[in-house]
Amino acid sequence: MYNNLTTAVTQNVQLNVTPELKQSLFILQISAEELADFLQMKAVDNPLLDIVWPSLRFGRSNLTGVDPKDRLLNNISLPEDTIESMLLSQLRLRNISKSAYATASFLAGNISETGYLEVTVGLVAETLGRSEEEVKEALAYLQALEPAGIAARDLRECLLLQIERDAKRDPWAETIVQNHLQELAGGKWKQLAEKLKLSIETIRTTLDYIRSLNPRPGMAYGEQTPNYWLPDAVILKNQGEYELFMTDAYLPKVAYNREYRTYLSGNMTSDGLQYLRNQSQDAEQLLKGLEQRKTTLRRVIENIIKEQKAFLDHGVSYLKPMKLKTIADHLSLHASTISRAVQNKCIQTPQGWYELKFFFPSGVSTTEGEDASAESIKSEIKHLVQQEDKKHPLSDQQITDLLVKKGIQLSRRTVMKYREEMKILSSRLRS
Numbered sequence: 001m002y003n004n005l006t007t008a009v010t011q012n013v014q015l016n017v018t019p020e021l022k023q024s025l026f027i028l029q030i031s032a033e034e035l036a037d038f039l040q041m042k043a044v045d046n047p048l049l050d051i052v053w054p055s056l057r058f059g060r061s062n063l064t065g066v067d068p069k070d071r072l073l074n075n076i077s078l079p080e081d082t083i084e085s086m087l088l089s090q091l092r093l094r095n096i097s098k099s100a101y102a103t104a105s106f107l108a109g110n111i112s113e114t115g116y117l118e119v120t121v122g123l124v125a126e127t128l129g130r131s132e133e134e135v136k137e138a139l140a141y142l143q144a145l146e147p148a149g150i151a152a153r154d155l156r157e158c159l160l161l162q163i164e165r166d167a168k169r170d171p172w173a174e175t176i177v178q179n180h181l182q183e184l185a186g187g188k189w190k191q192l193a194e195k196l197k198l199s200i201e202t203i204r205t206t207l208d209y210i211r212s213l214n215p216r217p218g219m220a221y222g223e224q225t226p227n228y229w230l231p232d233a234v235i236l237k238n239q240g241e242y243e244l245f246m247t248d249a250y251l252p253k254v255a256y257n258r259e260y261r262t263y264l265s266g267n268m269t270s271d272g273l274q275y276l277r278n279q280s281q282d283a284e285q286l287l288k289g290l291e292q293r294k295t296t297l298r299r300v301i302e303n304i305i306k307e308q309k310a311f312l313d314h315g316v317s318y319l320k321p322m323k324l325k326t327i328a329d330h331l332s333l334h335a336s337t338i339s340r341a342v343q344n345k346c347i348q349t350p351q352g353w354y355e356l357k358f359f360f361p362s363g364v365s366t367t368e369g370e371d372a373s374a375e376s377i378k379s380e381i382k383h384l385v386q387q388e389d390k391k392h393p394l395s396d397q398q399i400t401d402l403l404v405k406k407g408i409q410l411s412r413r414t415v416m417k418y419r420e421e422m423k424i425l426s427s428r429l430r431s
Contacts, residue, residue, distance in 0.1 A: 024289040028296060028337070031344035032232055032251060035293075039252050048276075048283045050255045083115065083150075083218050084108045090145045103130055103138035107151065114423045115150045115218025116158070149217035155423060156181055162213045170209035172202065177210060184210070185426040211430070216423045231348040232356075233301050235312065242305050242312060246298055254290065256283045296333070300341045303327050304359050315351050316379040322360050377408060378418050385424055393430040 027035065043051035087108040091101060106128060110119045121139065125132045142151040148165045152158035159177045163169045176184055176192070183192050189203045234245045307326070310318035324335040324342075331338070342356035358375070381399055388394045394402070396419065400412045424430075 020285045020289075023285060024292055025340060027289040028293045029340040029343050032248070034344070036251055039254055042282075042286055043252075043254070046279050046283055048257050048279050049286070050257045052253045083111050083113065087111070087142065087145055087150070091141065094141060096141055099130075099134070100138045100141060103128060103135055104142050107135075107139055107142050111151055111218060113218050114216040115147070115152070116423065117151050117153050147214070147217045149214060152217075155215055155420075155425075158215060158217065158423075159210065159213050162217075170206045172196070172198065172206045173209050176206055185428050187428050207429075211425075215425050231353060232297065232345045233347045235301075235305060235347060235349045237312070237350055242309070244298070244301055244305060246294065248294065254287065256280075256287060296331075296337070296341050297345065299331050300327060300338060300356070301347060303330050304356070308359060312350055317376050317383070319359070319376040319379075321374075324360055374418070377403070377410065378422055380406065380408070381415065381418055382422060382424070385419075385430070390430075393427040395427045
């Protein structure tokens with residue numbers, strides 16, 4: 001079915017997307033939790049669908065009740081409290097309107113693990129049908145929560161939020177961060193002192209204060225795990241080989257009740273029989289879509305295991321850049337199908353929890369003619385910063401030179417870009 005869509009698009013022929021195909025693609029793309037809700041809705045609408053919920057769906061205390069033949073899955077670890085849940089627990093104690101709470105809740109769900117807001121005010125306003133002023137008001141509620149600096153949109157705002165709430169703040173910190181942060185980071189202290197008519201000593205004192213602030217406030221909650229009830233799959237190492245377990249045991253079991261269809265058809269008018277035929281067709285299409293989802297997802301993850309064995313063995317530094325088209329070619333599917341399959345899915349690996357789309361990063365050429373992923377390079381940069389002499393932190397150029405020695409050809413500007421994306425301060429602000 002997916003290939004039919006691929007051929008039509010590739011040949012630029014006007015595509016007639018049937019309801020069956022549309023539903024099948026929808027089922028492939030949504031998360032397991034959304035799929036469970038969708039199946040519940042379909043079962044209510046269609047009398048020919050039988051749906052049985054496993055007892056382990058209702059609460060984490062039952063999650064270990066997996067079929068004994070899959071006892072390895074009993075080792076699945078569950079997410080700890082996330083940034084989102086911690087913010088919502090604080091937000092509930094605030095006396096704000098339902099509308100503001102709903103908007104703030106949406107914003108809380110779009111906070112990165114480092115504590116920054118990952119969506120724009122304009123996009124949220126458009127998505128929720130709110131005015132930008134309403135979104136900004138909700139954001140202000142969120143930014144007033146702990147830890148200070150949370151939900152900032154960039155480093156400058158993050159630092160300012162902390163300064164504003166500090167009763168013992170440096171008297172010049174707000175002005176310098178607001179208007180002269182780049183000059184400070186660039187070491188232009190003399191020019192800055194002259195511009196503000198301050199002494200070099202005052203600038204240094206302010207710099208020491210700014211260094212004491214936290215540029216990554218979200219890390220106070222620890223590593224964030226995607227907010228899934230269970231991963232869609234678990235990869236375990238057994239005697240040197242990786243095994244894949246699909247964790248669909250907690251999804252409802254759906255079946256087509258042919259006996260009930262036969263019973264109903266004997267007592268119906270022609271209109272009723274037409275209705276029954278439509279429901280029968282809908283049930284069969286749903287079951288077909290579910291099977292295609294399961295098969296495609298398994299095949300995609302199996303290919304990821306083959307391509308990313310070094311990552312599974314050693315961690316993020318060994319992540320290979322991988323393209324959707326590569327997996328698509330292996331499976332004789334279209335890249336758009338793979339893109340849908342990896343959306344809203346999460347797996348547990350020996351290296352931790354990861355969203356499937358994490359495995360498709362952009363690549364950078366190395367001196368050996370191979371590619372290194374952006375994520376693996378960021379991991380290298382992060383490791384270099386963690387290991388640096390804190391009294392003499394590495395500059396972007398020094399990091400670039402060290403990466404080149406490791407065979408990774410990168411410009412200083414790219415290193416700076418990756419460092420800023422990870423919310424790591426410049427060397428002058430880290431010293």
